[in-house]
Amino acid sequence: MEDEIILYVSHLKKYFDIPNGLGRNLGYVKAVDDVTFTAKKGETIGIVGETGCGKTTLGRTILQLTKATDGNVYFHLDQDIMKKAIELEEEYYSLTHKKEKSEEDKRRIKEVEDELIPFRKKYSLTKMKPKQIKEYRRYMQPVFQDPFSSLDPRKLIKDIIAEPMKLLTNMSKEEILEKEKEIINEIGLSEDHLYRFPHEFSGGQRQRIGIARAISIEPDLLLLDEPTSALDVSVQAQILNMLKDIQQRHNLTYLFISHHLNVIRSMSDRVIVMYLGKIVEIAETHTLFTEMLHPYTKALLSAIPVPDPDTKKQHIILEGEIPSPVNPPKGCYFHNRCPEAMRNCGWSPRDLSEPIRDAFDVFRNPEAEALPEISKIVVDEGNNILHVRFSSQVQDQQKVLSVVQSIVDKESLGKRGIMYKAIENITWESDGKSLAIKMIEPDVPKLVEAKKDHFVSCLLYESPVKEEIENAPNPGN
Numbered sequence: 001m002e003d004e005i006i007l008y009v010s011h012l013k014k015y016f017d018i019p020n021g022l023g024r025n026l027g028y029v030k031a032v033d034d035v036t037f038t039a040k041k042g043e044t045i046g047i048v049g050e051t052g053c054g055k056t057t058l059g060r061t062i063l064q065l066t067k068a069t070d071g072n073v074y075f076h077l078d079q080d081i082m083k084k085a086i087e088l089e090e091e092y093y094s095l096t097h098k099k100e101k102s103e104e105d106k107r108r109i110k111e112v113e114d115e116l117i118p119f120r121k122k123y124s125l126t127k128m129k130p131k132q133i134k135e136y137r138r139y140m141q142p143v144f145q146d147p148f149s150s151l152d153p154r155k156l157i158k159d160i161i162a163e164p165m166k167l168l169t170n171m172s173k174e175e176i177l178e179k180e181k182e183i184i185n186e187i188g189l190s191e192d193h194l195y196r197f198p199h200e201f202s203g204g205q206r207q208r209i210g211i212a213r214a215i216s217i218e219p220d221l222l223l224l225d226e227p228t229s230a231l232d233v234s235v236q237a238q239i240l241n242m243l244k245d246i247q248q249r250h251n252l253t254y255l256f257i258s259h260h261l262n263v264i265r266s267m268s269d270r271v272i273v274m275y276l277g278k279i280v281e282i283a284e285t286h287t288l289f290t291e292m293l294h295p296y297t298k299a300l301l302s303a304i305p306v307p308d309p310d311t312k313k314q315h316i317i318l319e320g321e322i323p324s325p326v327n328p329p330k331g332c333y334f335h336n337r338c339p340e341a342m343r344n345c346g347w348s349p350r351d352l353s354e355p356i357r358d359a360f361d362v363f364r365n366p367e368a369e370a371l372p373e374i375s376k377i378v379v380d381e382g383n384n385i386l387h388v389r390f391s392s393q394v395q396d397q398q399k400v401l402s403v404v405q406s407i408v409d410k411e412s413l414g415k416r417g418i419m420y421k422a423i424e425n426i427t428w429e430s431d432g433k434s435l436a437i438k439m440i441e442p443d444v445p446k447l448v449e450a451k452k453d454h455f456v457s458c459l460l461y462e463s464p465v466k467e468e469i470e471n472a473p474n475p476g477n
């Protein structure tokens with residue numbers, strides 16, 4: 001692997017619209033949400049995470065097979081330009097995301113913007129015109145999971161492999177055939193296989209053909225999206241070994257997506273762990289598998305079986321459901337399942353609205369007969385307040401308050417006793433009909449370099465550190 005940075009993905013986002021069928025938008029699926037990383041020439045970056053966390057969408061958006069919603073992708077550039085891209089993008093991002101901006105910051109933002117806008121148009125794939133993107137396409141190629149559907153059954157292998165060469169290069173017919181002969185041997189098949197149809201091949205052979213097609217135009221980067229997941233275990237190892245050989249011979253960079261942690265471990269130089277469209281951790285492979293930092297990575301990796309029966313390993317079972325990418329929680333997206341969550345990790349009035357409604361509903365709780373009737377519950381996400389409105393003036397305010405307090409305590413128990421610490425105060429509004437539960441504003445974790453070359457997005461690794469937060473006096477108590 002060289003030190004040359006071949007790919008810089010900068011704050012990339014892909015949100016899918018959710019149309020209601022009547023021309024209006026119901027919201028977005030945040031499939032990729034602010035992803036930043038670099039890849040070096042000859043490096044394999046493994047991408048892991050539970051199903052639906054955005055791995056495929058990330059790969060497709062980088063390769064411009066899906067149009068990005070926001071962010072930039074710099075690829076295959078002169079190293080000085082690449083360095084400039086990183087400098088400009090990072091400065092712009094940190095300036096524009098400052099909570100309070102000085103006059104000097106505002107002036108600098110304008111200056112960086114003036115330089116960045118034409119720079120992006122010229123160099124960022126997400127801002128280029130289709131014709132310009134086409135020039136880069138030959139240097140980045142995808143290989144997908146399903147070798148059965150990715151090859152046109154009516155075409156000879158010769159024509160299938162020739163497609164990218166015809167489309168993206170100026171090679172003559174003779175040159176294409178020459179290249180095909182060379183490449184078919186490289187993937188372990190022979191020249192006469194060029195004159196057969198896809199159905200005449202096994203799954204493993206078809207995936208070899210898919211790889212041959214991708215490397216025929218001598219790209220620099222391959223997106224390998226679960227390339228062996230549809231194959232028998234015995235065939236998987238052969239394909240993985242072949243991919244390693246091809247990588248060495250051609251000095252290729254791989255973006256390697258897989259559910260299989262052992263495959264990721266054996267293939268990758270560095271690993272990206274994703275959760276709900278965001279990167280939660282990036283580190284060199286050995287470090288990630290032995291000294292993982294993020295609570296999610298710890299849980300994910302605890303699921304790998306240990307071959308030695310004498311070695312005891314604790315399997316961390318995550319409670320709670322994966323939140324919807326349409327309406328992800330505030331703060332850290334993982335906080336509601338996190339065994340190490342703290343009071344500022346993202347608790348929201350949303351968490352209390354249902355339990356409070358249930359406790360005051362006579363159909364769900366017989367004891368609610370003695371309680372006043374709720375007319376409305378309003379979640380004010382902006383101010384982090386839950387407003388509970390009753391149908392009429394509440395006489396025994398103390399009793400209602402203690403019921404609400406007991407719900408908060410009960411809910412907190414399920415959240416390892418943490419959530420109650422997120423309550424700033426519970427007060428009656430002056431009309432005597434409404435109760436307001438105010439929660440603290442959660443912090444949003446940033447991807448920070450916690451150790452050398454080891455990045456993690458978790459408040460445990462940002463200041464104020466865990467102890468400070470946990471020992472802070474709790475105004476809700």
Ligand SMILES: Nc1ncnc2c1ncn2[C@@H]1O[C@H](COP(=O)(O)OP(=O)(O)OP(=O)(O)O)[C@@H](O)[C@H]1O
Binds near residue numbers: 058259
């Ligand atoms: N074309 C689309 N339109 C709307 N939503 C989409 C589309 N493609 C993906 N999604 C949604 O985006 C999110 C991320 O999906 P993606 O396929 O990228 O995840 P993944 O990690 O690759 O999952 P898997 O491991 O199952 O392939 C999911 O919630 C998915 O439902």
